[in-house]
Amino acid sequence: MQLSNLIDDYQGFFLLQRARLGDLDIDISERAISHLAYRTKTLDEYVKKRDAIEQYCLANVENVWNGRPISKLLLKAPLDFGGQFSTRLIELIPPSHRDNYKMGLEHVGIVMGDDVDVFYAENREKLSGQQIQSEACEPYFIRFDEDKTMVKFYRNSLQRVCEIEGHKFDDFYHSDQA
16 A cells, blocks of 8 residues: 555645645745644554554654654655655544544644744734643644644644654654553
8 A cells, every 4th residue: 555545635635735824825935844644533543554654654753642642653755745845754643532623634734943933923813823732842723624624833843842852763662552
């Protein structure tokens, strides 16, 4: 099975999210893509999808957040979104206890760097909120209610956040929660 079959039409998803940002006058043309997030419907689907995606990976950092395992899968080859956009990280998320999240392709992460605070100040009326996940990870986000998808804006890439938090992308790490 090809990776694209495991994560749906990721190029179409990215193009849709980029167009939505364009409609809000948010330009990401000079920004790096942190990651692509995919949410499964069940924990069993999560484990099967994680194991299948790992065939295309150099490493997986799986930790537990909110009582659920979450994988950050570092790909051998980048996912190409077209133009200068690509990423080598997939965030794989099992279902939440709440149903207000999109199953399948859920969000794309954009790296804003140290401009993230200026970005917030200039765009706060367009943003849906901010998630405080850890000291190193406090992304702002825009939620598109029509399909429950999001775009998140990070100071550091999710891979760098994991590294700051002490996780190494040097092997395949699984939690005991999966």
